[in-house]
Amino acid sequence: MINTAFAQMQLARLHYTGGGDWYNDPEVLPNLAKYANRELNTNLSLNEKVIKLTDAELPDFPFIYMTGHGNVKFSEREIDNLREYLLKGGFLYCDDDYGLDKSFRKEIKRVFPDQELVELPPEHDFFNTYFKFPQGTPKIHEHDNKRPQTLAIMDEFGRIMVLYTYESNISDGWADYSTHQNSDQTREKALQFGTNILYYLLTK
Numbered sequence: 001m002i003n004t005a006f007a008q009m010q011l012a013r014l015h016y017t018g019g020g021d022w023y024n025d026p027e028v029l030p031n032l033a034k035y036a037n038r039e040l041n042t043n044l045s046l047n048e049k050v051i052k053l054t055d056a057e058l059p060d061f062p063f064i065y066m067t068g069h070g071n072v073k074f075s076e077r078e079i080d081n082l083r084e085y086l087l088k089g090g091f092l093y094c095d096d097d098y099g100l101d102k103s104f105r106k107e108i109k110r111v112f113p114d115q116e117l118v119e120l121p122p123e124h125d126f127f128n129t130y131f132k133f134p135q136g137t138p139k140i141h142e143h144d145n146k147r148p149q150t151l152a153i154m155d156e157f158g159r160i161m162v163l164y165t166y167e168s169n170i171s172d173g174w175a176d177y178s179t180h181q182n183s184d185q186t187r188e189k190a191l192q193f194g195t196n197i198l199y200y201l202l203t204k
Helices: 028-040 076-087 101-111 170-174 184-203
Strands: 012-014 049-051 064-068 092-096 149-154 160-166
Touching (some): 076 160, 092 101, 101 160
Parallel strands (some): 012 049, 012 064
Antiparallel strands (some): 149 160
16 A cells, blocks of 8 residues: 555655766656656656755655766765664665766665675565566666666665665666657666656555
8 A cells, every 4th residue: 555645755866975977867756756646646746856965854755866977975974864864764776877886885885884785586576566577677778788686775674775776777767768769668667667666665
């Protein structure tokens, strides 16, 4: 059953430091919200919220998205705030847009030193919630001809706190056609995957 309070939330994009282009493809969250509203009968805001980990309003946003091609660097205060936010029910989705992987893994390890990013197998509930992905993570954009992966860090109850897609670039498929010229089929697949992310969040 969908949490009606979350169903009216505003999706947030993380403004981080370190050099990565956190701001790229500004239309992706509005496009995802529009698609999810149609599919899930939600009332998500069509305007994204840009937020920093030091903002007092951070706990007000149950979904935070981050992406980029360059480096990410968190301060000690940001590390503490992100850890507290996630342990109290927050959710971070990171989509590597080619170039973020090494620094993201390093920084998320600082957040949870005793936990590892674990790949979700195709039979995991996440791939079988609203839309079905029997093969697991779809390939949306080609980078290094590597296998696409969805990885996660979970809390002690098995709830996903951090979701990370690597060598897939899901959010490229949320962009307007003019941005990356992805086919309608590819964009549909990416939006379905994104809707699964939101459905998981809304029903847990």
